Amino acid sequence: MAKILDLQAKVRTAEGTSAVKRLRKAGSIPAVIYGKKHSNAKVEVNSKTFTAIIEHSASDNILVNLKIDGEANDALALVQEVQHDYLRGGILHVDFHAVAADEDIHASVPVVLSGIEAAEKKGGKLEFVLHSLEVHCLPKDLPESIALDVSYLNVGEATHVSELTLPEGVSTKLEGDVVVAILKEPLVAEEAPAPAADAKAPAKGKGAPAAKAAAPAAKPAGKK
Amino acid sequence: MAMLPSRVKHRKTHRGSRAGNATVGNKVSYGEFGLQTLERAWIKNTQIEACRVAITRHLKRKGSVYIRIFPHKPVTARPPETRMGKGKGAPEFWVAVVYPGTMLFEVAGVSEALARDACRLAANKLGVRTRFVTRQAMH
Numbered sequence: 001m002a003k004i005l006d007l008q009a010k011v012r013t014a015e016g017t018s019a020v021k022r023l024r025k026a027g028s029i030p031a032v033i034y035g036k037k038h039s040n041a042k043v044e045v046n047s048k049t050f051t052a053i054i055e056h057s058a059s060d061n062i063l064v065n066l067k068i069d070g071e072a073n074d075a076l077a078l079v080q081e082v083q084h085d086y087l088r089g090g091i092l093h094v095d096f097h098a099v100a101a102d103e104d105i106h107a108s109v110p111v112v113l114s115g116i117e118a119a120e121k122k123g124g125k126l127e128f129v130l131h132s133l134e135v136h137c138l139p140k141d142l143p144e145s146i147a148l149d150v151s152y153l154n155v156g157e158a159t160h161v162s163e164l165t166l167p168e169g170v171s172t173k174l175e176g177d178v179v180v181a182i183l184k185e186p187l188v189a190e191e192a193p194a195p196a197a198d199a200k201a202p203a204k205g206k207g208a209p210a211a212k213a214a215a216p217a218a219k220p221a222g223k224k
Numbered sequence: 225m226a227m228l229p230s231r232v233k234h235r236k237t238h239r240g241s242r243a244g245n246a247t248v249g250n251k252v253s254y255g256e257f258g259l260q261t262l263e264r265a266w267i268k269n270t271q272i273e274a275c276r277v278a279i280t281r282h283l284k285r286k287g288s289v290y291i292r293i294f295p296h297k298p299v300t301a302r303p304p305e306t307r308m309g310k311g312k313g314a315p316e317f318w319v320a321v322v323y324p325g326t327m328l329f330e331v332a333g334v335s336e337a338l339a340r341d342a343c344r345l346a347a348n349k350l351g352v353r354t355r356f357v358t359r360q361a362m363h
Contacts (some may be wrong), residue, residue, distance in 0.1 A: 086250040087262070087325040125286055125333050128256070131359075186286060 035098025115151025246325035255330030287333030
């Protein structure tokens with residue numbers, strides 16, 4: 001289950017692009033908090049603290065006990081969205097979704113595969129299709145990740161959502177036949193014997209000049 | 225064969241704007257590793273094909289390669305030694321417009337070292353600065 005971490009936040013007065021840029025330079029991350037039972041508010045959190053939380057968690061699904069300066073009660077909130085700067089790195093903005101402890105939430109939980117090497121020893125190549133799963137559960141039941149052992153897979157077989165073992169109190173609305181991972185037949189096995197067979201055939205029948213003529217012709221065919 | 229659209233509404237287009245950074249197509253969405261551009265450019269369909277060939281050959285057809293860009297834009301050119309006027313030139317080639325941050329290619333199902341090497345070979349076919357990124361580091 002996901003741990004509930006304490007996080008200090010301040011009410012934010014800075015608004016707009018340039019003000020928010022100054023805020024980021026000063027070491028804060030602009031954020032908002034919203035929810036059914038919580039009024040919308042602009043807040044800011046410490047950049048170092050929040051980045052450390054993100055880096056030490058298995059996913060972006062983090063439950064925090066948000067202590068907002070000036071508010072009497074702490075707000076239990078799910079990190080709903082983290083905007084990353086995909087070019088320069090770092091976090092641009094965070095959305096906190098205030099949730100009630102007794103109400104269902106939905107979140108995207110990463111699927112973590114194990115036994116990949118054991119499966120690939122059988123001769124296939126594992127293709128990971130569903131990297132994360134949308135789940136519904138109470139905040140206290142929210143898993144950090146969902147583990148799946150794929151060592152039992154044979155070449156050509158796939159594992160589906162129905163085969164995932166979800167923790168108690170966690171459900172998904174995805175159909176059971178959605179593929180999570182598939183052990184595919186490697187394409188390289190078909191390629192390898194083909195050039196050897198081509199090279200032998202002309203050498204036996206027509207001799208060396210014919211073999212030389214065949215070689216350039218084979219090259220463009222190989223490119224296609 | 226190099227990629228090109230099967231059907232277009234207009235044969236010739238304006239040059240358009242290349243301002244700003246990539247706001248979509250900037251994450252590793254399908255594979256585990258990706259090649260991200262750090263510059264803005266027009267990438268020709270032949271360059272994309274050269275990159276694809278470089279990656280698939282280096283991976284020895286293991287794993288999967290995802291091409292995240294498509295050359296939607298036609299580029300025209302005037303024949304040599306022609307005087308000005310007489311209308312716009314004929315379409316010569318197709319380009320994909322990429323902005324800083326655009327994910328160009330993605331690779332899955334191979335080790336990081338192999339993917340990194342394949343992406344390095346692909347990056348050599350392009351005239352833009354790129355970097356190798358992983359899914360884990362981006363999220």
